């Protein structure tokens with residue numbers, strides 16, 4: 001693969017600026033929805049957003065006999081759900097056990113962590129039950145520490161989580177990390193044995209197919225421009241079209257637009273980027289990930305990476321500094337990040353660069369619930385393959401009035417900040433500051 005001398009020295013001359021996932025396994029997102037089809041006049045539930053949250057909710061609702069329409073501004077799966085790294089884990093809260101206990105009390109902290117672990121098992125069960133072929137493997141994840149202090153903090157947290165909620169994880173000191181990763185960048189790390197990875201676009205396509213089989217309508221090019229009350233029902237405007245619904249679920253996460261200001265001002269959109277390397281030799285791939293594990297680290301910019309399902313490429317992701325989509329810039333930054341960890345990949349070209357917009361929240365927790373009768377589930381803070389699937393199911397149970405809809409996240413206040421309207425002007429500054437601290441190894 002030749003490099004493009006004009007663009008940047010690490011991009012292949014035929015580098016694509018679309019997700020690697022869209023190029024393999026015959027994924028055709030456009031085929032998942034009816035685009036331009038007439039909408040029904042009325043449904044029981046209108047689901048706004050066709051990613052994992054919306055599709056998982058639609059599946060539960062349709063199986064319970066509800067008439068459901070999933071409306072996506074582009075096509076179902078177009079957002080993060082076909083762009084992510086596919087790494088799956090319990091997404092334990094950023095504050096850790098001690099931070100959670102200080103904020104909510106020990107009992108609530110325990111409930112939140114246990115439910116996060118249950119959410120991951122829900123994902124594995126659903127994929128097995130629905131027989132969704134999405135190259136899911138459960139080979140564990142190595143999370144590297146970028147400093148000795150980070151390693152000690154990781155060891156304390158791992159010990160506490162093993163005791164409190166039975167996390168299946170082991171510390172790996174620096175002297176032994178060669179058995180986990182072909183890099184001496186880290187000061188040791190932790191292996192979480194229950195984690196895995198999947199092909200995200202195949203998973204989205206599989207969920208969409210199950211929704212259609214269950215009777216849900218999936219509609220593309222259907223941007224919802226407004227949602228208003230109409231007696232007992234809601235009235236949705238979609239281009240020149242209208243739809244009445246008894247219930248509405250907002251599942252737009254990082255793509256939540258100005259048409260939903262109440263949700264937008266509670267979310268901080270961040271661009272997360274990924275690169276795929278050109279095919280590497282079998283020996284190189286085995287040296288990078290000897291146990292076919294996924295990876296992440298404790299850096300503030302949060303690098304995450306994994307082998308491709310065919311084991312021939314490294315797929316490497318992290319935060320982009322700007323909210324605007326500048327793939328050449330974040331492609332170059334990610335290549336630099338990758339070669340700091342794996343100097344042996346310095347000469348390797350990038351075949352794909354892409355990104356998506358994730359949604360952070362002010363309290364670092366995902367949220368689900370109801371505002372003025374409108375249901376929502378969102379704010380997965382960059383870690384949503386398992387969480388979105390689980391939250392979609394739980395919010396669907398709540399719409400159904402099911403007793404098992406209760407979650408430990410129900411009563412967490414969904415905060416915003418004064419004068420914040422959803423435009424994250426401060427993010428580039430914060431990320432550059434974080435990058436500096438990471439480079440100093442703090």
Ligand SMILES: Cc1cc2nc3c(=O)[nH]c(=O)nc-3n(C[C@H](O)[C@H](O)[C@H](O)COP(=O)(O)OP(=O)(O)OC[C@H]3O[C@@H](n4cnc5c(N)ncnc54)[C@H](O)[C@@H]3O)c2cc1C
Nearest residue numbers: 049051052053073079080081084085086087224356384385
């Ligand atoms: C590059 C990248 C890497 C990631 N890696 C990982 C990972 O390895 N592991 C992990 O757990 N998580 C990862 N994530 C996060 C994860 O992908 C998301 O948290 C998850 O997919 C969110 O799903 P969702 O259904 O809530 O939102 P999305 O999949 O983003 O779907 C939202 C949808 O809403 C639609 N929409 C928006 N507004 C409207 C409207 N007004 N009307 C109709 N439709 C609308 C959009 O078109 C979009 O399709 C990553 C994300 C990115 C971008």
